[in-house]
Amino acid sequence: MDIRKSGENFVESRVWSGHAGKISEKQESLSKDRVELNSSSKDSVDTISDYLIIPRPSRMAMTDNKEESFALTTKDLEKREVKIEDKIPLVTGYTAKLNQGQKKELEKAGYIVYEDKVEQWIPEPDIEEILEKSEEPLLDNAMKSIRKEPSGIQGTEDPIFTKYTGKGVGIAIIDTGVYPHPDITTPQNPDPNRPLNKITAWVDFVNNRSVPYDDGGHGTHVAGDAAGSGTLSDGKYRAFAPDANIIGLKVLGTSGGKTSHVVKAINWAVENKDKYNIKVINMSLGHKAQHYAEDPTDIAVEAAVKAGITVVVAGGNDGPEPGTICAPGDSPFAITVGAIDDKNTPDRSDDTLTPFSSRGPTPDGLVKPDILAPGENIIAPLAPGSKAEGDGKFMQDRLSALNWLKTFPDEQLMAIPDEILKKLYGFKEESIKEFKKSPEDAKKLIDKRIQIFSRMPLVMGTAYMGMPGTSMATPIVSGVVAAMYEANPDLTPYQVKQILMSTADKLPGLSDNEQGAGYLDAKEAIHKAEEMKISMDNNKIFEG
Structure with a gap:
């Protein structure tokens, strides 16, 4: 396993919370702005902040040679007395501390200057909102659903699911880290010619630790959704690519992460794609979208796809309103994933779009998401x-x-203060009004919540837990993509996206900006990848 430090310490500039782009007053008061004298005025003070600097295409047009362009850009920044802290070759990017005067000067000179603050990347959907809207138990049946496996019939899986398990394909998990859980370290089908530990590489861009860990827990869940072997559940919670390798790239802490860390992780994956056979980057994260040509993560995703890596990104959890797709899910180069509620059945006829799944269009008017996959309590x-x-x-x-x-007793039930119902039991305003109508109404609400919670194993002993969100739907797609690459290693990212979207099943009653191409059909996608491999091989024979 390759152990490498990122070479940069974690610096907290400002902590963002809640939905991407919204900052609370309490957290605003915790921001750590550094104040220094403005070099242009002895009497004025200017805030020094961390920034990510990327030249616009107009500046890049100085030369067609990327290395030469990088050198010219570096020289230009040094001429402007920008103290470069780090370089990110993939996007011709730089990190630096700038005052406001420098920031404005660089923007006028044709640079994208992006504040490199700590922010929360796709907070998980509010469980209380799910409870308000849910009528069905939220249990995992995702693998059967995307396989279209008939309910209650054993042995009906298509043989293609055992033939292709992502063996040897590297999936880069850009997230909160990866805990070395047995499901993640142990392949389903051990091979003496392959590493026993499926975590084949690890880089910590947050704390520079050399051993894989996950203080957030999100990345471990995501890695298991994509490539878990089900070792501790006798295969029950096996993912779609149980023999794929995991490359853990930690960019987020428990309070969020910096944009530069995300871009650096994508850069690292591209630089090391051949060494670790990285075919897929999974990004179950995102922040408020603007124009994709202006966002550093979008720019990095585009570069990764052009370098030959398929990038699968969460659409976000800010639905059901339109225009809520996050970046880099707004990128036309990414495969953007929305979330389906499979209603705890393999049968697709009862499946519905989750209320929290973000909808398009993007700020640039693009239709998103591209595809849907199960995302309720995976x-x-x-x-x-x-x-x-x-x-x-x-x-x-x-x-x-x-x-x-x-x-x-009924009398005590009706006498419970609203504040207690809100803080201790998690009821929202509308539910409290319903609760206070009568003891019968109160008991109905309590019973409904007990029914849902009792059938929603958020923590299952010490081995597993359930989580909702497009964050969980995304790695399910990544696992299928890994299986497709095993079936046909010569696929391009564009072909992968085209196959997934052309084989997806449209759901009735949903617009394109709610479902994209429709519901992921793993069986048809892998079959089509395999068929294209046969066709490609035949063409090579014919041409040779």
Whole structure:
């Protein structure tokens, strides 16, 4: 396993929270702005902030040679007395500390100057909102659903699912890290010619630690959704690519991450794609979209795709409103994933789009997402001691509190203060109004929540947990893509996207900006990849 440090310490400039692009007053007060004297005025002060600098295409047009362009850009920045901290070759990018005067000067000179602040990348959907809208138990049946496996019939899986398991294909997980869970380290089909540990590379861009870990828990779940072997569940929670390799690229901490870390991780994946056979980058993260030509993560995604890597990105959890797709999910080069509720059945006829799944169009008017996959309470590996585990246990504690509430006499039930219902039991305003109508209405609400919570195993012992979100739908697609690459290693990212979208199933009653091409059909996608391989081989024979 390649162990490498990113060479940069984590610097918190400003912490963003909640939905991408929204900042709370409390957190604003915690921002750590550094104030220094403005070099252009002895009496004025100017805020020094961290920035990511990328030349616009007009500046890049100085030369067709990328290396020469990089050298010319570096020289220009040094001439402008910009103290470069780090370089990111993939996007001809730089990190530096700038005052406002320098920032404005660079913008006038044709540079994209992006504040490199710490922000939350795709917060998970509000469990309380799911409870308000859910009528069905939220349990995992995702693999059967995307395979179109008939309910209750054993042995009906298409042989292609055992033939192609992502063997040897590298999936770069750009996220909160990867805990070495047995499902993630152990392949489904051990091969003496391959590493026993599926985590074949690890880079920590946040804390520079040399051993894989995950304090957030999100990345471990994502890695398991894509390539978990189901070792600790006797295969029950096996992912689509159980023999794929995982490349862990940690860019997020428990409070979020910096844009430069995300771009550096994409840069690292491209530079090391041949060494680790990185065919897929999974990005279950995102922030508020602007124009894709202006966003550093979008620019990096485009460069990665042009370098031959398929990039699969979460659409976001800010639905059901239109225009809520996050960046880099707004990139036309990415495969952007929305979330389906499979209603705990393999049968697709009852599946619905989740309320939280972000909708298009993008700020540039593009139709997004591109495809849908299951994203309601997907069961995958748990990272012990992580923030995700703590959140899951909190929800289980709430279940205990609801069971206790059910024992209250009618008079006491009606006398519970609104604030207690809100803080202790998680009820929202509308639910509280319903609760206070009568003891019967209150008991109905309690029973509904108990039913859902009791069938939603957010934490399952020490091995697994369930999480909702487009973050979970995305790696399911990445796992299918890994299997496609095993079937046909010569596919381009453009062909992969075309296959996925042309084989997807349109859902009735949904617009293009809600579902894109439709519901992922893994069987047809892998079959088509295999058929294209046969066709390509025949053409080579004919041409040779």
